[in-house]
Amino acid sequence: MKAILLFIFFGLLSATGFGQLYFKSTLKSNREKMYSNLVHNSINKNLALPLTDSTEEDWQGAFWALELLQYKSAWIAGRMDTVAEKMHARSENFQRAALELFYGNYPGKYYNAVKLLLMQTNSAKIFAMCAVYILNSDHADEDVNFLSVKTKQQLALDPDNPILQQLLYQVENFKNPVSHASIEGLLKKDFLPGQVLVFSFQRKNRNYPGLVMVRDARGNFIKDSNGLYFSVPQLARSSSSLPGYLTNGNTPEGIFRMKGYDVSSNGFIGPTVNVQLTMPFEKPATHFYADSTITDTTWDMNYYRNLLPKDLKDYYPMYQSYYAGKAGRTEIIIHGTTINPAYYTSQPYFPLTPTMGCLTSKEIWNEETGQRLESDQQKLINALIPAGGAQGYTIVININDEQKPVLLYDIIPSLEKYNSQ
Numbered sequence: 001m002k003a004i005l006l007f008i009f010f011g012l013l014s015a016t017g018f019g020q021l022y023f024k025s026t027l028k029s030n031r032e033k034m035y036s037n038l039v040h041n042s043i044n045k046n047l048a049l050p051l052t053d054s055t056e057e058d059w060q061g062a063f064w065a066l067e068l069l070q071y072k073s074a075w076i077a078g079r080m081d082t083v084a085e086k087m088h089a090r091s092e093n094f095q096r097a098a099l100e101l102f103y104g105n106y107p108g109k110y111y112n113a114v115k116l117l118l119m120q121t122n123s124a125k126i127f128a129m130c131a132v133y134i135l136n137s138d139h140a141d142e143d144v145n146f147l148s149v150k151t152k153q154q155l156a157l158d159p160d161n162p163i164l165q166q167l168l169y170q171v172e173n174f175k176n177p178v179s180h181a182s183i184e185g186l187l188k189k190d191f192l193p194g195q196v197l198v199f200s201f202q203r204k205n206r207n208y209p210g211l212v213m214v215r216d217a218r219g220n221f222i223k224d225s226n227g228l229y230f231s232v233p234q235l236a237r238s239s240s241s242l243p244g245y246l247t248n249g250n251t252p253e254g255i256f257r258m259k260g261y262d263v264s265s266n267g268f269i270g271p272t273v274n275v276q277l278t279m280p281f282e283k284p285a286t287h288f289y290a291d292s293t294i295t296d297t298t299w300d301m302n303y304y305r306n307l308l309p310k311d312l313k314d315y316y317p318m319y320q321s322y323y324a325g326k327a328g329r330t331e332i333i334i335h336g337t338t339i340n341p342a343y344y345t346s347q348p349y350f351p352l353t354p355t356m357g358c359l360t361s362k363e364i365w366n367e368e369t370g371q372r373l374e375s376d377q378q379k380l381i382n383a384l385i386p387a388g389g390a391q392g393y394t395i396v397i398n399i400n401d402e403q404k405p406v407l408l409y410d411i412i413p414s415l416e417k418y419n420s421q
Contacts, residue, residue, distance in 0.1 A: 021372040023270050023338050026365035031340050038065045047079045051086060059083070060097040067101055067239045069343055080106060084113035092123050099129040100248055104240035108137035115143075118150070125246070127154055128167045132243055135174060147171045162326040166245040169316055178204055178401040181317065183411070185309025186395060187418040189219030192307065195290075196384070196392030198258060198275070198334070200359055201411055204401040206237035206250045207348045211406040212334075212359070212380060216387040221415065229415065230383045231408050232376035234334075235352040235360045236396060245324045248356045251332060252279070254321030255307055256394040257288045261381070262333075268355075270338035272363060272377045275390045277333050279325030280304060299326070307393070318397065329357070334394065336363040336377030348405075359396070 024030060042065040046058040066076070080102075087098050095117065102110050111134065118130035131147050134140060151168045158164060185191060186199065194217050202210035212234040214222040222230045236251035244252030256277040263273055278288060285294050289303055304322050305313055312318050337360055341351035352362050361377035372378075384390055399410065 021271050021375075022370045023365060023372070024370055025267050026270075026338050026367060027370045028367035031367065035069065035340070038069060039071060043069075043071060043076070047076065051082065051090075053091075056091060056094045060094060063097045063101040067104055068339075070105065072105070080110075084110040087113065088117050088120055092126060095121070095123075095126050096129065096247070099126070099133060100240045100242060103129070103133050103136065103242055107133075108139075111137050111139055124154060124158060124161050124163050127151075128163045129242070129246060131167055131171065132246070135171070140174065144171060144174050162323040163245060166243070166320065166323050166327075170243060179315075180400045181315060181397050182311045183397060183399060184414050184418060185311040186397070187414050188309065189418070191219075191309050192393060193217075193219065196258070196388040196390070198380075198384070198392070198394040200234050200236060200251070200394065200396045201406050202234075202236045202251075202253075202396060202398050203404075203406060204398045205403060206235075206241060208403065209233040209235050209349050209352055209405045211408065211411065212361070213411070214380070214383045214387045217392070222383045222387050229408060229412070230379075231411075232379050233352065233362060233405065234376075234380075235349050235354060235362075237349060237354045238357045239354045241354075244320050244357070245327055245329075247329060249324075249329075251357055251359050251396055252320040252324040252329070253317045253396050253398055254279075254319060254324075255304065256321060256332065256396070257283075257290070258390050258392050258394050259287070260390050264335065268337065268339050269335045270363065272336035272372070272375055273381050274333050274335035274377070275381075275384070275394070277359075277394055279329060279332065280322045281325035281328075282330050321396070332358050334359040334361070334377075334380070336361050336375055338363070338365060359394075 025034065043062045046062040049055045049058055051059060083098050087095050099114070102114065114130045114133045118127055121127050121130070131151065134143050134147060148171050151164060151171055155161065155164045155168060196217050197215040199213045199215065200210055211231050213229065213231050216222060224230050238248055238250050240248055242249035244250045256279055258275060258277055260276050261273050262276050263271055280288055281299055285299055285303065286292060294303060301322060308318060335358055337353045339353040341353055344350045344353060351364065352360060361380060362374070363372060363377055364374040365371065366373050399406065
């Protein structure tokens with residue numbers, strides 16, 4: 001796909017000099033060049049083509065660039081009207097890319113076209129994307145019962161479909177008060193003993209940054225040189241902000257296997273060391289559970305359930321990573337960023353930058369020298385060293401739906417209660 005080619009094209013090589021990381025693509029001149037190329041070639045040139053079978057990938061490349069840059073114009077609005085009018089007759093890949101863009105950049109605007117597509121599609125993923133678009137519109141209250149009936153009809157035909165199972169939960173809980181997850185069991189020293197843990201505490205509204213903390217294998221949370229608990233902001237929002245069980249959606253809630261470090265050549269992730277994660281189904285069960293006695297060839301949710309503390313075993317949102325993995329999501333990691341934060345100055349999460357669904361830490365780069373000035377990602381890597389390294393689990397959980405960033409004082413009362421020294 002052309003979006004992938006763009007990642008490669010702009011994935012300029014990094015170098016280390018004078019003790020500081022350097023990344024050429026963060027220079028002001030290169031950022032301006034990339035922006036111009038994306039607008040003039042990926043967006044305007046591609047969208048000027050007639051929409052046919054042979055040009056669908058060109059249009060999809062434009063959708064990706066529009067999502068990244070949050071770019072809009074009157075002419076582009078007209079081209080999006082064309083997409084909405086014709087997408088019911090286009091390929092499933094095209095429909096998925098269009099719905100992702102519509103959800104992120106044009107919430108509610110194309111309600112009629114999306115509802116028509118929902119009624120016509122035979123694809124569970126397209127059906128779900130249409131349904132969540134409607135739930136994110138001003139028509140949600142009037143359509144929620146209709147969506148519940150239609151989703152149950154779809155599930156009757158495909159009862160083991162993880163996307164439809166997650167969608168039904170979302171639809172049927174749409175009008176319910178937001179439940180506040182209990183984090184107390186996660187913070188006890190005897191939770192997953194012997195495992196290094198990274199906790200990503202988030203809000204339900206992923207427009208607000210969460211907070212990442214680290215616990216060592218003995219059950220102690222890492223502190224800094226001043227004796228304060230280590231924490232840095234972390235974004236779990238994707239560019240589209242689709243639900244986590246859908247491709248390119250927000251980081252799913254739940255458990256991820258943490259297995260080592262890597263350095264990416266991706267031009268939007270950059271050279272700072274990242275943490276490798278896997279979800280259920282992404283690799284064999286023996287890898288995820290770090291248990292050689294598990295020899296099942298098929299995944300058993302009971303094993304996943306056994307990883308959770310007692311107070312979360314029946315908390316359905318904590319199974320989202322399980323269902324997302326079963327649905328085919330892959331390659332979610334913890335990484336830094338070289339994306340220009342200027343694209344998102346009006347967003348609550350600025351200067352953090354969204355991704356395709358990974359956990360992202362803030363990084364600031366000098367546009368004059370290309371050197372890394374500030375890196376919460378490096379701080380996280382440094383905190384993992386005394387904890388025992390990136391071998392264990394990462395836990396992502398929405399603690400509530402307050403409309404503000406997660407701060408350390410949101411966590412400390414429970415932390416002090418169950419992690420006193």
